[in-house]
Amino acid sequence: MAYDRRLAERVRDALKGQRGLTEKEMFGGIGFMLRGNMTCGVLEADLIVRVGPEQHEQAMLRRHVQPFLIRGAPAKGWVRVRPAGTRSDSQLQSWVEAALTAAKRLPSKETGRGAARVRSIGDRDGRRDR
Numbered sequence: 001m002a003y004d005r006r007l008a009e010r011v012r013d014a015l016k017g018q019r020g021l022t023e024k025e026m027f028g029g030i031g032f033m034l035r036g037n038m039t040c041g042v043l044e045a046d047l048i049v050r051v052g053p054e055q056h057e058q059a060m061l062r063r064h065v066q067p068f069l070i071r072g073a074p075a076k077g078w079v080r081v082r083p084a085g086t087r088s089d090s091q092l093q094s095w096v097e098a099a100l101t102a103a104k105r106l107p108s109k110e111t112g113r114g115a116a117r118v119r120s121i122g123d124r125d126g127r128r129d130r
Helices: 005-015 056-060 089-104
Strands: 021-026 029-034 037-043 046-050 065-070 073-081
16 A cells, blocks of 8 residues: 655655654555654555544544544544645644644653664654754
């Protein structure tokens, strides 16, 4: 299953300047992590966004949003945004900011070994920028 590489590049641009961000291809898509915690990702043509359990219901009320399903069950605190919901840069930025806000509330999961397997945002040759 391929993911929308153009959307992934737009997400990278929206995340630029954030310290502690990494990316990793996984499950047929790509995930963007802050201090080892997933913030958002691209799966097929959709943006997957961690909004947190407190903001889940509110996020589900927005246009072009569906539940993000894991093994057929909705993942509380996560939503799937259809392409029409990320068409403009301001729409995408709004979702990226929501994802960063949710991830910043979580403790770091980064470890020396696990962190070495992911690529830092903006680092095209795989070296980490610490």
